[in-house]
Amino acid sequence: MAKYQKLLEPFKIGNVELRNRFVMLPMTIEKVDNYHITDDLVDFYEQRAEGGVGLIEIGSCYVCDCFGTEPKYHTTTGACGIWDDQFIPGFARVAEVAHKHGAKVAAQLELCYEWRPNGDVPLLSYAPSADVPSGPFVGMPEREYTKEEIAQVVKQYGEAARRAKEAGIDIIEIHAGIGYMVMRFLSKYSNHRTDEYGGSAENRARFLCEIIDEVHKTCGDDMPILVRISADDLMPDGNRIEDTLEIIPIVEAHGVDAWSVQAGFHEAPRPVANQIVPEGEFIDLAKQVKTVTSKPVFPGTRINTLDMCEKVVTPWAWPVSSSPIRPRPARWPRGIRSSCAPASYARAAWTTSSSASPASAR
Numbered sequence: 001m002a003k004y005q006k007l008l009e010p011f012k013i014g015n016v017e018l019r020n021r022f023v024m025l026p027m028t029i030e031k032v033d034n035y036h037i038t039d040d041l042v043d044f045y046e047q048r049a050e051g052g053v054g055l056i057e058i059g060s061c062y063v064c065d066c067f068g069t070e071p072k073y074h075t076t077t078g079a080c081g082i083w084d085d086q087f088i089p090g091f092a093r094v095a096e097v098a099h100k101h102g103a104k105v106a107a108q109l110e111l112c113y114e115w116r117p118n119g120d121v122p123l124l125s126y127a128p129s130a131d132v133p134s135g136p137f138v139g140m141p142e143r144e145y146t147k148e149e150i151a152q153v154v155k156q157y158g159e160a161a162r163r164a165k166e167a168g169i170d171i172i173e174i175h176a177g178i179g180y181m182v183m184r185f186l187s188k189y190s191n192h193r194t195d196e197y198g199g200s201a202e203n204r205a206r207f208l209c210e211i212i213d214e215v216h217k218t219c220g221d222d223m224p225i226l227v228r229i230s231a232d233d234l235m236p237d238g239n240r241i242e243d244t245l246e247i248i249p250i251v252e253a254h255g256v257d258a259w260s261v262q263a264g265f266h267e268a269p270r271p272v273a274n275q276i277v278p279e280g281e282f283i284d285l286a287k288q289v290k291t292v293t294s295k296p297v298f299p300g301t302r303i304n305t306l307d308m309c310e311k312v313v314t315p316w317a318w319p320v321s322s323s324p325i326r327p328r329p330a331r332w333p334r335g336i337r338s339s340c341a342p343a344s345y346a347r348a349a350w351t352t353s354s355s356a357s358p359a360s361a362r
């Protein structure tokens with residue numbers, strides 16, 4: 001088979017067919033106006049869809065009300081709101097431009113380190129356990145979730161998913177990685193609860209499973225669900241790959257259609273997502289996840305050349321991912337199809353990608 005052609009093979013997430021193996025990882029790029037998707041953001045995604053990616057993941061779609069809370073909790077700044085129906089038209093515009101060019105869209109539902117049940121009470125830093133700092137810049141949690149509050153959060157995820165579906169979004173993504181709220185429940189490092197939400201793998205996964213059940217309830221069983229997870233959280237006494245391999249089947253039994261694999265918490269004692277992370281660093285974690293699931297697995301992070309994409313896809317036949325913040329990497333699929341010299345595309349990408357620097361391009 002000609003070089004790179006395998007990257008153009010379609011695949012499915014649930015019942016949604018994607019035209020190739022290029023997945024644009026989620027990014028919060030702050031092109032929002034008070035949590036509303038702007039013309040600029042729609043244009044950004046349209047360029048990527050037109051460039052040929054199979055799936056666009058809209059980063060950080062916040063499920064709880066953040067209005068009027070900046071700057072105290074800047075992790076929410078720049079996120080797209082999805083906690084109210086007023087946000088539906090913005091998502092509908094992204095879905096429309098992506099579909100026009102043949103791409104599919106996932107909305108990544110998110111809570112970082114803070115939460116409130118509604119806009120009438122202050123946004124506070126929350127965590128599964130009050131004895132562990134609730135993330136970089138936040139300090140010790142102001143609140144530990146009660147079971148009643150967990151039930152409210154689960155409802156918020158379900159409602160957010162319902163809005164995404166109404167907007168024409170194809171896939172619901174749950175961010176359960178990088179030390180954000182869902183991951184904090186999954187991880188042995190940050191979850192010291194003694195109730196049914198802490199302790200065993202099954203208990204630590206309960207919050208995520210309940211979210212998935214709720215999404216199925218509001219969107220129907222055929223709405224595909226993608227979960228992003230840190231397969232090794234790189235935190236002291238935290239989840240290692242063995243823990244993740246135990247968690248994956250527990251969660252998948254609730255109906256998951258694909259896994260996106262990353263590593264670390266943001267505050268992990270080593271870099272997890274920037275230029276000094278070696279090329280393809282966490283691919284082996286994804287490979288191990290693949291041993292316990294038949295669903296598509298995306299190895300993310302530092303897959304920044306077509307040659308690396310092909311290495312991932314050819315032996316294991318998985319989707320590949322890359323977060324092309326600038327147009328050129330997003331045009332790889334079109335470049336391959338139109339027989340542009342793919343190698344020079346890849347080389348050009350080294351100088352323009354968000355995370356690849358020429359120095360790291362060997």
Ligand SMILES: Cc1cc2nc3c(=O)[nH]c(=O)nc-3n(C[C@H](O)[C@H](O)[C@H](O)COP(=O)(O)O)c2cc1C
Pocket residue numbers: 025026027028029059060108175228262273274300301302303304321322323324354355
């Ligand atoms: C500007 C920027 C914003 C990001 N926002 C998100 C986000 O909202 N959700 C998420 O899961 N990952 C986010 N990420 C992480 C990327 O999805 C990806 O994991 C990371 O950039 C590593 O992939 P790369 O080596 O291809 O850049 C962001 C990355 C960047 C550069």
